[in-house]
Amino acid sequence: MIQYSPITEEIRSRIVHELGGDCIVDDADAKKVYDRDASELRFSPELVVRVQDSDQVSRLLKLANQYRFPVIPRGGGSGLAGGCLPVLGGVVLSLERMNRILSVDTANLVAEVQAGAITQTLRDAIQKKSLFFPPDPAGMDQSTIGGNAATNAGGPSCVKYGTTKDYVLGLEAVLPNGRPIRTGTRTRKGVVGYDLTHLLIGSEGTLGVITGLTLKLIPLPRAVAGTSALFTSLPSAMQAVTEVLSKGHLPSAIEFLDAKCLALVGDLLPFDVPGQTSALLIIEVDGAPQQVDNEINVIQQICHEIGAAHLLPASDPEQRRQIWEVRRQVSLRIHDNSALYISEDVAVPIAHISALVADLPKFEKQYGFKIYAFGHAGDGNIHLNITSQTRNHLDRVEKGVAAILSRVIQLDGTISGEHGIGEAKKKYLPMELSAESIRLQKEIKKVFDPNMILNPGKIFP
Numbered sequence: 400m401i402q403y404s405p406i407t408e409e410i411r412s413r414i415v416h417e418l419g420g421d422c423i424v425d426d427a428d429a430k431k432v433y434d435r436d437a438s439e440l441r442f443s444p445e446l447v448v449r450v451q452d453s454d455q456v457s458r459l460l461k462l463a464n465q466y467r468f469p470v471i472p473r474g475g476g477s478g479l480a481g482g483c484l485p486v487l488g489g490v491v492l493s494l495e496r497m498n499r500i501l502s503v504d505t506a507n508l509v510a511e512v513q514a515g516a517i518t519q520t521l522r523d524a525i526q527k528k529s530l531f532f533p534p535d536p537a538g539m540d541q542s543t544i545g546g547n548a549a550t551n552a553g554g555p556s557c558v559k560y561g562t563t564k565d566y567v568l569g570l571e572a573v574l575p576n577g578r579p580i581r582t583g584t585r586t587r588k589g590v591v592g593y594d595l596t597h598l599l600i601g602s603e604g605t606l607g608v609i610t611g612l613t614l615k616l617i618p619l620p621r622a623v624a625g626t627s628a629l630f631t632s633l634p635s636a637m638q639a640v641t642e643v644l645s646k647g648h649l650p651s652a653i654e655f656l657d658a659k660c661l662a663l664v665g666d667l668l669p670f671d672v673p674g675q676t677s678a679l680l681i682i683e684v685d686g687a688p689q690q691v692d693n694e695i696n697v698i699q700q701i702c703h704e705i706g707a708a709h710l711l712p713a714s715d716p717e718q719r720r721q722i723w724e725v726r727r728q729v730s731l732r733i734h735d736n737s738a739l740y741i742s743e744d745v746a747v748p749i750a751h752i753s754a755l756v757a758d759l760p761k762f763e764k765q766y767g768f769k770i771y772a773f774g775h776a777g778d779g780n781i782h783l784n785i786t787s788q789t790r791n792h793l794d795r796v797e798k799g800v801a802a803i804l805s806r807v808i809q810l811d812g813t814i815s816g817e818h819g820i821g822e823a824k825k826k827y828l829p830m831e832l833s834a835e836s837i838r839l840q841k842e843i844k845k846v847f848d849p850n851m852i853l854n855p856g857k858i859f860p
């Protein structure tokens with residue numbers, strides 16, 4: 400076990416001397432914002448440093464190696480796995496001030512941004528130039544683009560457009576030893592050397608601090624059309640998902656909410672939800688105006704044939720906005736209504752979604768919790784929100800979580816589709832990865848960070 404230094408008065412004054420005093424937050428109240436993310440975990444930082452440029456990041460990391468204290472990169476703090484929390488103490492390095500969109504190059508369809516830019520702000524700015532940055536994680540009004548890259552975030556559009564990694568051409572980062580590095584290219588293609596860009600992406604702040612990103616943009620689709628389909632059985636909703644995809648359609652979103660979620664947020668929907676409804680599918684297609692109208696009609700027909708009880712077109716932007724707001728509100732309402740809230744974001748091959756959701760009542764009964772299921776049905780990434788009105792039986796709940804994850808792996812799935820491992824899920828890592836894979840990954844970590852100062856204690860049990 401590595402012994403880390405606490406942040407002594409000497410270290411604090413060296414940081415002030417090297418970086419300047421105005422980036423330091425060490426007032427207890429102001430630091431409270433940084434002791435949490437969107438998970439249930441809480442760890443107080445000894446000190447928070449809000450950097451303004453990558454040179455400050457370098458200086459901080461050099462001091463961390465000299466004095467051996469942990470540094471934990473933090474973007475918007477919207478993570479759901481405790482990845483940005485100082486579990487072993489140390490300095491939280493906030494990128495929130497490095498939030499500029501440096502350029503949007505409409506000729507080459509490339510944007511240069513600082514890592515702390517808020518995802519929604521970036522998408523809006525790009526959209527104004529009729530360009531599109533597809534990754535749309537539901538927490539994007541809070542998350543940063545650097546955090547999205549560090550977790551390889553994805554959202555509803557993943558089914559058609561992929562995740563953050565598919566839109567990052569290159570990175571500027573500071574390695575744990577304090578040296579800056581530029582990875583990747585500004586071109587669509589590039590195969591020179593190992594792909595360090597995609598090694599840093601998804602590394603959850605353990606291999607380097609991302610300070611800037613070169614992003615690939617695509618033309619903004621000219622039209623979007625949507626439909627909401629209500630089903631009286633969850634398996635038939637899932638069958639509709641596979642039918643739509645296997646019949647050659649590629650929607651830009653296929654989301655679902657189960658009956659429990661609908662009971663919580665149904666009142667916010669712009670239509671009535673009949674009592675016997677078991678699942679809602681939200682399907683959108685994008686592209687040329689004529690094409691999206693035709694395609695959404697065919698998709699509605701497929702849903703009807705599979706047994707959709709109600710089909711509600713959502714073509715005007717206000718209706719679509721309302722429906723997406725409801726989808727966004729689900730996890731917040733579940734969280735607010737439960738004494739215990741564990742968010743699992745498993746993914747299974749889409750043909751296995753039905754088998755997984757069919758097993759959920761069995762797990763609820765056996766382990767005494769309530770599961771709200773919703774998420775990205777189009778790519779099999781199901782959010783299982785495991786809740787209880789008491790925190791008294793945590794052991795039993797954890798056994799139940801492990802049993803569900805084991806079933807997911809049996810179904811050829813993965814224990815995390817997008818939230819990452821961080822602190823919250825590291826005990827489950829060996830369920831999915833072999834000992835050899837974990838050994839190799841730990842060796843990679845050592846090459847990048849021999850003194851283990853960058854976000855220590857994360858990912859690996």
Ligand SMILES: Cc1cc2nc3c(=O)[nH]c(=O)nc-3n(C[C@H](O)[C@H](O)[C@H](O)COP(=O)(O)OP(=O)(O)OC[C@H]3O[C@@H](n4cnc5c(N)ncnc54)[C@H](O)[C@@H]3O)c2cc1C
Nearest residue numbers: 474475476477478482537538543545546552553604609817
């Ligand atoms: C309501 C809600 C809905 C969500 N929906 C989705 C969803 O649909 N899809 C999805 O993928 N996620 C979702 N999330 C989770 C979260 O928004 C993502 O994980 C997001 O990518 C985190 O970004 P952040 O800037 O908030 O990172 P943080 O929470 O600050 O950090 C997350 C991890 O990234 C590291 N990190 C952050 N910035 C950097 C950097 N510049 N350099 C190196 N490492 C860094 C941290 O150390 C940490 O390990 C949701 C969260 C909420 C609250």
